[in-house]
Amino acid sequence: MIAYRIRGHPVPVPEQAPPPQGGPEYEARLAEFEARIARGEKIEPTDWMPEEYRQQLIRMISQHAHSEIVGMLPEGKWIPHAPTLRRKLILIAKVQDEGGHGQLLYRAAETLGISREEMIEALLAGKAKYSVVFNYPTPTWADVAAIGLLIDGAAVVNQLMLAQGSYGPYARAMKRICYEESFHIKQGYDAFVALATGTPAQRQMMQEAVNRWWYPALMLFGPSDRDSVHTPMLLRWRIKTKTNDQLRQEFVDQYAPMVLRLGLTIPDPNLRYDPETGHWHFSEPDWEEFWRVIRGDGPCNAERMAARRRAHEEGRWVREALAAKAAQQTNGERNGRHAVAGL
Amino acid sequence: MADTQWPVYEVFLQEKRGDPHVHVGAVHAPDPEMALILAKEQFARRGRCASLWVVPAAAIYASQAEEAEELFASALEKEYREPRGFRVTERVRRWMERHGQSLPEAE
Amino acid sequence: MASPSLKPNEAVSLPDPLREAVGHLLLAMADDEVLLGHRDAEWVGHAPILEADIAMASIAQDEIGHAVLWYSMLQALGWPDPDRMAYFRDPPEFRNATLVELPRGDWAFTVVRQFLFDYAEKVRLEALIDSAYPPLAAAATKVRREETYHLMHSRAWVLRLGDATEESHRRMQAALEQAWPHALGLFEPAPGEDLRVAAGIQPPEAELRVRWKAEVRPILEAASLKIPEAEPAYGGRIGRHTEHLAALLADFQMVARSGMGETW
Numbered sequence: 277m278i279a280y281r282i283r284g285h286p287v288p289v290p291e292q293a294p295p296p297q298g299g300p301e302y303e304a305r306l307a308e309f310e311a312r313i314a315r316g317e318k319i320e321p322t323d324w325m326p327e328e329y330r331q332q333l334i335r336m337i338s339q340h341a342h343s344e345i346v347g348m349l350p351e352g353k354w355i356p357h358a359p360t361l362r363r364k365l366i367l368i369a370k371v372q373d374e375g376g377h378g379q380l381l382y383r384a385a386e387t388l389g390i391s392r393e394e395m396i397e398a399l400l401a402g403k404a405k406y407s408v409v410f411n412y413p414t415p416t417w418a419d420v421a422a423i424g425l426l427i428d429g430a431a432v433v434n435q436l437m438l439a440q441g442s443y444g445p446y447a448r449a450m451k452r453i454c455y456e457e458s459f460h461i462k463q464g465y466d467a468f469v470a471l472a473t474g475t476p477a478q479r480q481m482m483q484e485a486v487n488r489w490w491y492p493a494l495m496l497f498g499p500s501d502r503d504s505v506h507t508p509m510l511l512r513w514r515i516k517t518k519t520n521d522q523l524r525q526e527f528v529d530q531y532a533p534m535v536l537r538l539g540l541t542i543p544d545p546n547l548r549y550d551p552e553t554g555h556w557h558f559s560e561p562d563w564e565e566f567w568r569v570i571r572g573d574g575p576c577n578a579e580r581m582a583a584r585r586r587a588h589e590e591g592r593w594v595r596e597a598l599a600a601k602a603a604q605q606t607n608g609e610r611n612g613r614h615a616v617a618g619l
Numbered sequence: 620m621a622d623t624q625w626p627v628y629e630v631f632l633q634e635k636r637g638d639p640h641v642h643v644g645a646v647h648a649p650d651p652e653m654a655l656i657l658a659k660e661q662f663a664r665r666g667r668c669a670s671l672w673v674v675p676a677a678a679i680y681a682s683q684a685e686e687a688e689e690l691f692a693s694a695l696e697k698e699y700r701e702p703r704g705f706r707v708t709e710r711v712r713r714w715m716e717r718h719g720q721s722l723p724e725a726e
Numbered sequence: 727m728a729s730p731s732l733k734p735n736e737a738v739s740l741p742d743p744l745r746e747a748v749g750h751l752l753l754a755m756a757d758d759e760v761l762l763g764h765r766d767a768e769w770v771g772h773a774p775i776l777e778a779d780i781a782m783a784s785i786a787q788d789e790i791g792h793a794v795l796w797y798s799m800l801q802a803l804g805w806p807d808p809d810r811m812a813y814f815r816d817p818p819e820f821r822n823a824t825l826v827e828l829p830r831g832d833w834a835f836t837v838v839r840q841f842l843f844d845y846a847e848k849v850r851l852e853a854l855i856d857s858a859y860p861p862l863a864a865a866a867t868k869v870r871r872e873e874t875y876h877l878m879h880s881r882a883w884v885l886r887l888g889d890a891t892e893e894s895h896r897r898m899q900a901a902l903e904q905a906w907p908h909a910l911g912l913f914e915p916a917p918g919e920d921l922r923v924a925a926g927i928q929p930p931e932a933e934l935r936v937r938w939k940a941e942v943r944p945i946l947e948a949a950s951l952k953i954p955e956a957e958p959a960y961g962g963r964i965g966r967h968t969e970h971l972a973a974l975l976a977d978f979q980m981v982a983r984s985g986m987g988e989t990w
Binding site: 345348349352355356357358359360361363364365368369371372375376378379382417467470471474475477478481583586587590591592593594595596597598600601604 | 764786808832833886891987990
Binding site: 386394452 | 624643646649650685
């Protein structure tokens with residue numbers, strides 16, 4: 277089955293993985309589980325699910341959550357320097373949303389039987405992965421605009437797909453996230469246009485940021501399908517409903533024109549529109565760089581992990597204090613003035 | 620490992636007066652008052668909230684998926700308690716025919 | 727020193743010495759809020775726990791939003807626009823209390839600073855709701871509503887951290903020792919106070935300070951925190967600042983003053 281074209285070559289949809297083995301009862305449950313998914317129904321936390329499904333989701337959702345949290349740093353760095361009060365407010369709100377999204381995603385992963393403490397410890401110990409894009413530096417204000425347009429744009433393409441996924445808590449979290457992302461896209465595009473249509477100095481700064489962020493945006497969709505070991509299983513169980521390469525193509529089709537129409541360039545000599553297919557031909561990102569960065573060797577991995585570790589450690593006394601205080605409280609000594617929901 | 624992330628409180632939000640409270644997610648909080656304070660920003664920072672409830676996750680009893688199908692489905696039809704289970708109109712019509720009644724114009 | 731009293735429909739056009747005096751008050755309030763919001767926002771991505779990070783980001787947005795409101799009122803009285811005010815003045819021109827320019831410190835310092843500021847804002851806004859200058863009265867009424875959440879938030883943190891553990895108590899007490907003298911500076915009168923008081927724009931700062939102490943004292947005591955005996959750290963309202971303000975503004979104004987462009 278031909279799905280789409282990259283660089284003029286048709287790319288088939290990857291074969292779906294065969295189900296893993298088990299006894300007859302397992303097979304029966306698995307059949308029921310897969311039938312439910314095939315009917316388009318959601319899997320909820322207390323449903324029976326194959327262990328691989330659970331583990332794939334924990335991996336995927338926690339990586340997604342980590343990405344949001346680490347992603348607060350490259351943009352958060354520019355809050356103190358935002359050049360107008362409005363941009364400052366917008367950026368604080370945007371980064372706040374990213375924290376909020378991380379919160380929702382951690383919670384979705386928690387429903388699968390892993391604690392938030394465990395997930396955070398794994399991230400800070402360097403044992404958990406997160407999206408490569410957040411290991412790149414943001415040397416100028418224009419990088420904030422580039423992220424707002426390209427990275428958030430890529431994220432939305434990805435997230436709209438994830439909101440259709442089979443696991444109830446993840447799909448619900450994604451719907452909430454997609455709703456807020458529409459603000460992110462708007463503000464990103466607004467900041468991008470302000471610079472692209474500004475003074476020559478602003479325009480140049482914007483162009484240089486686009487040059488830095490175009491390929492990271494493509495990397496957001498993960499490895500190429502041919503190298504993505506997880507994709508067949510994720511498709512079979514509708515954790516994803518489109519492949520990485522399909523989404524990458526969607527992104528380029530939507531976002532290349534947005535950059536080009538303002539007369540800026542994209543650092544891809546192979547980028548061109550094919551009127552026959554209605555799609556854009558484009559170069560894949562440097563996969564060696566991708567794997568290097570995902571393994572922790574990106575320009576900012578160390579710095580950002582250190583920042584997160586520091587925040588976590590410096591905040592420990594606070595978390596412990598409030599837990600201790602709550603334990604001290606007895607029913608008669610509550611300080612709170614909240615009303616119990618009297619019904 | 621020691622869990623310093625605070626216990627979980629499920630959050631229920633009523634968008635406007637007259638609406639039911641709907642489950643929107645959960646927060647980690649040390650106690651109920653903090654749960655409300657933190658839930659307000661996580662779930663209602665863009666407004667559209669008339670009332671917020673927080674409930675310790677541990678206080679929620681939930682039906683289990685395994686039993687759900689049996690628990691919530693009826694094997695035998697209980698049509699008698701559904702509105703569609705009644706066939707009144709036909710009976711009225713037959714009585715009116717037998718007794719030479721006709722419907723007033725307005726009906 | 728009598729001044730003509732204002733009638734409700736004398737909205738924006740104030741007689742000159744009073745206009746300037748009202749401007750000094752608005753300037754102090756705006757500068758307080760914009761810098762405090764800036765400091766609060768430094769926690770985004772670094773707070774002790776995710777939910778607190780999200781909440782603090784809202785507090786920061788509220789403060790900056792208030793600043794925009796006060797700067798806009800200043801603009802209506804003839805001052806430059808809000809971005810001009812925030813981005814193109816130098817340290818001696820700022821009229822914030824030194825409390826808000828201090829670095830964010832640890833979570834205890836931020837919590838204590840926010841608590842002291844929120845209650846100062848509460849008593850100030852409650853007084854300004856009765857201001858003889860109608861735009862100020864209307865704005866104060868609006869802003870007071872947002873303060874409800876701030877007060878709930880600040881109070882909750884102080885009551886918990888104040889005596890939860892030995893470490894939290896130690897940090898909170900140290901934070902209070904550091905913040906208190908500067909917090910008193912919130913009630914250093916901005917120039918023109920006599921004119922404002924006579925015209926019914928505001929009650930004297932000294933009175934606001936008394937009300938404020940009455941509000942914060944019981945909460946601090948309930949949190950097992952001891953209010954220090956200290957002289958107020960004045961100077962902010964007449965442009966005398968600590969070295970922290972210059973460093974803060976260098977960050978704050980860096981891009982805007984880069985010369986790269988005028989609109990962003």
